[in-house]
Amino acid sequence: MALLTQKQIEAMGFAAVGKDIRISDRASFYGCSRISLGNHVRIDDFCILSSGTDGITIGSHIHIAAYTSLIGSGKINLQDYCGLSSRVSIYSSSDDYSGEFMTNPMVPAEYTNVTHAPVTIGRHVIIGSGSIVLPGVTLHEGVAIGALSLVSRDCAAFGIYAGRPAKRVKERSRQLLKYEARLQNMLSPQS
Numbered sequence: 633m634a635l636l637t638q639k640q641i642e643a644m645g646f647a648a649v650g651k652d653i654r655i656s657d658r659a660s661f662y663g664c665s666r667i668s669l670g671n672h673v674r675i676d677d678f679c680i681l682s683s684g685t686d687g688i689t690i691g692s693h694i695h696i697a698a699y700t701s702l703i704g705s706g707k708i709n710l711q712d713y714c715g716l717s718s719r720v721s722i723y724s725s726s727d728d729y730s731g732e733f734m735t736n737p738m739v740p741a742e743y744t745n746v747t748h749a750p751v752t753i754g755r756h757v758i759i760g761s762g763s764i765v766l767p768g769v770t771l772h773e774g775v776a777i778g779a780l781s782l783v784s785r786d787c788a789a790f791g792i793y794a795g796r797p798a799k800r801v802k803e804r805s806r807q808l809l810k811y812e813a814r815l816q817n818m819l820s821p822q823s
Contacts, residue, residue: 633677634658650692663687670694670712683708684725686750697761706767707750713812714753717761717779724751724767754789756808763798776804 634657641653645664650671659675661667663683670692675681677698681688684705690696691712700716702708704724716722727735728745735744749768753759757771760779771777775787778794778801787793791800 647687676700676718684748686724686748691755704748704751704767705746706748708753709750710753711755711757711773713756713808715758716753717759717763719762720759720765721763722751722753722765724749726767756812760794774804774806774808 648668654674658677659679666683666687680701686707697718706724733745752770754773759777762780772789774790781798782796
């Protein structure tokens with residue numbers, strides 16, 4: 633994976649760019665002026681980040697694996713320590729599939745009924761390969777989503793969810809919070 637240089641990243645016109653940003657030269661970005669990147673962010677090959685009106689905010693210590701997409705007009709917020717496995721799709725906009733309206737962005741808006749709603753991916757959330765997150769969903773802190781899941785409703789903190797639709801299958805350990813505290817202590821400047 634060839635990475636963009638810091639100078640190339642800054643020239644893209646992001647709303648904010650932190651330090652230690654690793655972006656593949658094969659990733660695609662739309663609406664960069666509405667996308668903010670924290671520190672220690674890696675975005676792999678063939679990812680698509682398409683920011684609508686409300687923008688995309690990516691926190692710190694985040695990995696977005698190959699072929700992942702973040703798309704929609706609603707706000708998409710990835711909080712610190714998130715991991716998105718390959719081929720994850722996060723949508724903050726969705727067409728009305730009922731047949732009561734027309735669909736697709738090439739049809740004038742007055743004939744469609746697109747839903748736009750924010751998506752929040754909480755701290756320490758991991759989403760398994762091939763999973764889909766729909767508009768209006770919040771994945772609270774520490775949630776783990778199993779591969780190939782369809783997430784259409786909020787997920788409560790520190791649960792492991794899987795399936796289509798995703799359902800809570802068990803509790804997730806909070807041990808990772810101890811490692812976060814150690815990492816933060818190591819990264820904090822010594823007085």
